[in-house]
Amino acid sequence: MSKEIHFNAFDMNCVGHIQQGLWRHPRDRSTEYKNIQYWTEYARKLEKGLFDGIFFADVLGVYDVYGASPDAALRGAVQVPVNDPTLLIPAMAAVTQHLGFGVTSNLVYESPFQFARRMSTLDHLTGGRIGWNIVTGYLDSAARAIGLSGQMAHDDRYDLAEEYMELVYKLWEGSWEDDAVNRNQDTGVYADPAKVHVIHHHGHQYQVDAMHLSEPSPQRTPVLYQAGSSTRGRLFAATHAECVFVNGQSKEGVQSIVSDIRAQAVGLGRAASDIKVFLGATIVTGKTEADAKEKFEDYRKYVSSEAALVHAAASMGIDFEKYELDEPIVDEKSQAIVSNIEAMKRAAGPQWTKRKLLEQMTLGSRQPPLVGSAEQVADALIAWTQEAGVDGFNLSRTVVPECFDDIIEHVIPILQERGVYKTAYRSGALRSKLFGTDRLPTSHAANRFRANSVG
Template sequence: MKKQMILSALDMSCVGFLAQGVWTHPADRSTELNTLDYWIEYARLLERGLFDMLFIADNIGVYDVYGGSAAASVKGGVQIPMNDPSVVIGAMAAATKHLGFGITGNLVYEPPYLFARRMSTLDHMTGGRIGWNIVTGILQSGARAMGRQALVPHDERYDIADEFMELMYKLWETSWEEGAVLVDREHGRYADPDKVHVIRHEGKYYRLEAVHPCIPSPQRTPFLLQAGSSGRGKEFAAANAECVFVNGVSKSVVAGNVADLRRRAAEVGRSPTDIKVLAGATIIVGRTEAEAREKLEEYRRYADPEAVLAHAAGGLGVDLSKYPLDEPIRYEENDANRTAMAMLTRNGEGGYTPRKIAEEMALSARNLLIVGSVEQVVDELADWMEKTGIAGFNVARLIMPDSLKDFIDLVIPALQECGLYKTEYREGTLRDKLTGNGPRLSAPHPAATIGR
């Protein structure tokens, strides 16, 4: 039996996500993101295609490195404006039955008590379909927006993350015992106070004394997603993540990253298969290759080179406007995205210049771009699965919603026909659906062993 892939839709609550400038295409509807109807239709479309999850990325701050200001980003709509990704989840959940929702939460800036409550509430409201994409932030502007003088140094952000996760696990997993909730109307006992515990935590970064304010949700701890790809990020992911999102256009590089992550997971006592890896992909499909290539050239005409560079500069933490268009960029150590910096300067595939970045990343940023007929797309997706060890793909939208409709109407049936994709949803929570291991985390994951 062939391994069936996981499919997640990758997006942000913004206009210009990865394909900068393409929002100006007359068929694109991403400018309607401020309406509930937009998100409800989005969720229904994904569920029609049996997508496992909508993965909503997020940023704190604005891309203001290029040219020393946010002007290019504001002008081009480069992930600004940016709405809170959690607010629309309830409406999408009410319109669907199975689709999961992975939302991004920056633990460096979130108050632990309030964040734990928000995620438990969302898990209740979705019937156990919520996932948390754990991030620590890469934008200096985000640090300033949150009242800090500068971004916390890269590795220290993961030190904060380690303690934050310990505190979350205590709140979600140990504050309310199993059987604490009684709902005994006859005796007026909603819960057994002997089974509800105050969590006391005093660490380097956090101090808390509180009962978790929510009763245990279907998953208790939400399904855990992460995208850290630096050495320290992989160390954190190996210990905590259930699903890891990777960028990359080289099968050998992605395969190496998957193998490294699995090795690290084994070193901390977890099974390497406990972590699902999804590769970011932008897909342009046609009934023929020629049709797909025509779409590619059409979309490229709407790409905004300055907006692409503004997006790349913010992620790298380097002002690309200071480089001549054809001068290779140089590695600069900073506290932004170290993996992206290394990929563009040290990957042995020739130096990336601003012109090359603007051309190659116009439609997919650092994600894989697949263009072709239905058969070609299916073959390429299958080849990536076989040669890299990934579990599936995070599919980013181009034209909203037409790009996803094309994928759902053309590619999904072909994947199903060759046994690479499910024909119906599995019952249960998001964790049940993606792992088959039940609604709760189990040992040796630290959430299952903390306080025990």
């Protein structure tokens, strides 16, 4: 039986997300990001295409590594200005019935008690369609914005994340029993106090004695996304993630990451099928290969190399502005995204240069675009699922909305004809649509914090 392919739109509540410079294209509407109608229209379009969801990226700092200044980021709108993605979700949910919403939130700078309530609220308002992309951040500018001198070390952030997860599991899974809410108008009892528990958490980072303020939501714990590909990140994903977001230059490299995470998950008592892997992808397509290539060349005219380097500099912690085009780039110790530097070395070799980096950025990012007819794109996507073990794709926007119009009009019907893409949504919450159950399975790490064993 063929594996069903899942699609998320990959976007951000800003002007320039991944493909830097394309906001200048005359048909692009991303500068309308401040308009709520822009987002509700977007949601309707994705649901029409039977997308599983929209995956919102987010950052809490500015990209100021390039040239040791935020100036280039501001000039190029490189993820700044950027607004809060969580505030878009209720409006988008109100005009859809099935579309899921994955939202990035940096746990390092969020109080777990308040964050847990926000996610429960969103799960209620969406009818169980919320997911959380767990991140620990990579920008020193974000740390400085909340009064710290800089980020915690990479592995220390994962230590913090482990405790954070324990605490939010206690709140989501352990504070309210399933039958705590009576809503009995005759007796006047809304919730049974004996079935609502104060959780007690006394850890290294957090001291909390409180009950969760929200009654149980459809999923309790949101669908858990995670994107770490470093050694520590993979262990974290194997322990907690249900959906893992990966990027890669080769099928072999991605397949290695996928296999490793799933093997570690099985070693922790989970099933390999408990984890779905989404590959980052950029698609430029049309009715024919010639149409796609023409569109690609048109898009390339608007790419900003400087803006692309600004984004890469921040994610790798390396100031590319100070290097000449063919000058070998020296690794600089930073607390940025470790896996990004490892991926660059795999792609360009140990002696990589700014020129080699720019050669990869054909559409303003390091993610190589898939350019071709709908048939060619469908072939390539299916090959990724078969050869690399991925389950779906986080599709970066190029020129919106036409990039998603093209996928919905041209690619999805072919995938449906081949039996690898749904023709209707399943019922239930987001987790049920993806995994067949609204709640986390008993094999998940959260299970030990459920109401009968809360600590």
